[in-house]
Amino acid sequence: MLGLGESAQLLSLSSPGWGANLLRGLANSLQIAFGAFGLGLLIGLLGAYGKLYGGKVTRDLLAIYTTVIRAVPELVLILILYYVGTDVINRIAAMMGYGRVEISGVVAGIWVLGIVQGAYSTEILRGAIQSVPPGQLEAARSFGMPPLMVMRRVTIPAMMSFAVPGLANLWLIATKDTALLAVVGFNELTLETKQAASSTRAYFTFFLAAGGLYLMVTLCSGVVFGWVEKWARRGQPSLKGAR
Amino acid sequence: MHPSAAATSAATEDAREEAIRVTDLHKSFGSVEVLKGVSLTANKGDVVAIIGGSGSGKSTMLRCINFLETPSSGQIVIGGEEIAMRADGTAANRRQIERIRTRLAMVFQQFNLWTHRTLLENIIEVPVHVLKTPRAEAVTRARELLARVGMAEKEDAFPAFLSGGQQQRAAIARALAVDPSAMLFDEPTSALDPELVGEVLTVIRDLAAEGRTMLLVTHEMKFAREVANHVVYLFKGRIEEQGPPAEVFENPKSERLKQFLSSVS
Numbered sequence: 145m146l147g148l149g150e151s152a153q154l155l156s157l158s159s160p161g162w163g164a165n166l167l168r169g170l171a172n173s174l175q176i177a178f179g180a181f182g183l184g185l186l187i188g189l190l191g192a193y194g195k196l197y198g199g200k201v202t203r204d205l206l207a208i209y210t211t212v213i214r215a216v217p218e219l220v221l222i223l224i225l226y227y228v229g230t231d232v233i234n235r236i237a238a239m240m241g242y243g244r245v246e247i248s249g250v251v252a253g254i255w256v257l258g259i260v261q262g263a264y265s266t267e268i269l270r271g272a273i274q275s276v277p278p279g280q281l282e283a284a285r286s287f288g289m290p291p292l293m294v295m296r297r298v299t300i301p302a303m304m305s306f307a308v309p310g311l312a313n314l315w316l317i318a319t320k321d322t323a324l325l326a327v328v329g330f331n332e333l334t335l336e337t338k339q340a341a342s343s344t345r346a347y348f349t350f351f352l353a354a355g356g357l358y359l360m361v362t363l364c365s366g367v368v369f370g371w372v373e374k375w376a377r378r379g380q381p382s383l384k385g386a387r
Numbered sequence: 388m389h390p391s392a393a394a395t396s397a398a399t400e401d402a403r404e405e406a407i408r409v410t411d412l413h414k415s416f417g418s419v420e421v422l423k424g425v426s427l428t429a430n431k432g433d434v435v436a437i438i439g440g441s442g443s444g445k446s447t448m449l450r451c452i453n454f455l456e457t458p459s460s461g462q463i464v465i466g467g468e469e470i471a472m473r474a475d476g477t478a479a480n481r482r483q484i485e486r487i488r489t490r491l492a493m494v495f496q497q498f499n500l501w502t503h504r505t506l507l508e509n510i511i512e513v514p515v516h517v518l519k520t521p522r523a524e525a526v527t528r529a530r531e532l533l534a535r536v537g538m539a540e541k542e543d544a545f546p547a548f549l550s551g552g553q554q555q556r557a558a559i560a561r562a563l564a565v566d567p568s569a570m571l572f573d574e575p576t577s578a579l580d581p582e583l584v585g586e587v588l589t590v591i592r593d594l595a596a597e598g599r600t601m602l603l604v605t606h607e608m609k610f611a612r613e614v615a616n617h618v619v620y621l622f623k624g625r626i627e628e629q630g631p632p633a634e635v636f637e638n639p640k641s642e643r644l645k646q647f648l649s650s651v652s
């Protein structure tokens with residue numbers, strides 16, 4: 145075990161310390177988590193509408209997508225999507241006469257995790273949309289709102305209160321799943337930590353610090369999602385005292 | 388009523404202007420035919436009460452008029468404009484339906500106010516986003532309407548915190564905000580506690596008095612008789628009898644209507 149002073153030195157942001165590396169890793173992790181969560185929401189919204197209102201083929205394809213993604217372990221999916229994805233892109237590039245394409249780790253990470261997140265988002269949003277009382281949509285239609293406006297002005301705001309708790313979970317999973325990207329050599333927080341730890345042999349210090357950083361992210365997210373949920377539940381009487 | 392003949396003829400001429408015409412309307416859900424050829428005309432300023440037993444097709448008829456349900460066949464003409472239908476009865480032109488819907492405001496049994504918006508936001512929603520009225524203008528008008536239905540001090544309240552009667556009055560204000568050429572009421576008081584029915588009926592009575600064109604599905608026979616100038620009795624998807632309220636209620640011809648009236652009073 146190292147003393148406090150020594151740990152502080154190892155974690156310091158300036159040169160001999162590895163603090164800056166850890167923070168850079170954290171920034172990368174958050175960037176991917178944000179991107180993947182956002183992409184997942186987009187896929188989820190399309191997927192949910194496809195599952196609810198799409199034709200038979202659309203619904204079958206979406207059922208396969210959500211089932212497969214949620215059945216296969218994330219780590220395996222990441223390996224498959226990453227290697228297959230880069231391979232396919234390179235083949236296409238070669239076919240079109242370009243050389244090897246350098247794929248940015250952040251972009252690849254966002255795509256891979258985004259596709260995984262999309263499957264869970266689809267299910268969360270589908271459930272939330274179905275929980276919106278049909279009369280709310282009917283009222284909107286009866287006043288001449290076109291379908292996209294109904295979605296934007298009524299369905300999405302009205303479903304938020306049902307979706308936010310599930311989406312908050314999904315966001316936390318996104319932040320932690322970024323750690324899995326270490327297996328494809330992406331410099332997110334876990335890989336940066338591992339490198340710092342093995343160069344200095346101070347495993348305990350660095351992994352404790354990384355754990356602390358992940359915890360910070362979770363705590364801050366909790367606060368933010370608390371606000372979001374409060375906003376999404378505006379207009380609904382509190383359940384307190386209504387048992 | 389009018390002392391001078393000229394005024395009378397002007398009034399009748401005005402009253403003759405057609406607002407809603409439904410011709411030979413059929414509607415099936417799967418193999419069950421719920422409407423079996425209903426025809427009905429409402430002129431401007433008419434208050435048509437639609438009565439009938441549960442399941443007789445009253446709501447379905449009302450909902451076919453603004454295409455919330457697509458008719459299986461028939462013809463619907465709103466303010467002289469026929470709604471284009473394909474052979475299978477589905478709307479041929481979504482934009483036309485949307486445009487026509489903005490002139491036909493509906494008031495629902497379950498109010499259906501948007502729960503995530505305040506009353507004021509509910510009322511300006513359609514004017515601002517569908518009709519593109521400038522927001523400030525819509526807000527001014529919404530406040531007038533809220534005052535009119537006796538809800539002026541509740542503009543910032545969310546629907547879930549209000550009584551059913553208050554919600555329904557706000558829903559009527561929301562309907563009035565689009566300045567509809569006709570209003571469709573589907574049992575506006577059926578979900579209300581008895582002591583709240585009166586306040587909503589007062590608002591509707593007021594609208595009738597100012598000459599609003601209304602189709603009103605209701606179980607409130609006394610009220611129908613008081614405000615309607617035409618009563619339609621539906622039985623199993625057909626119009627069994629119709630006429631002025633005095634005749635329909637006091638001198639019903641059909642046995643079924645007699646039975647129905649004695650069962651509800």
Ligand SMILES: Nc1ncnc2c1ncn2[C@@H]1O[C@H](COP(=O)(O)OP(=O)(O)OP(=O)(O)O)[C@@H](O)[C@H]1O
Nearest residue numbers: 416417421439440441442443444445446447448574
């Ligand atoms: N979406 C639907 N799918 C299948 N059947 C339906 C549907 N909507 C209505 N029906 C059936 O159509 C018939 C007429 O229903 P409708 O709601 O028009 O009756 P109503 O006269 O309004 O009755 P109530 O007084 O109970 O409101 C009923 O038998 C009902 O079960």
Ligand SMILES: [Mg+2]
Nearest residue numbers: 445446447574
């Ligand atoms: Mg009904």
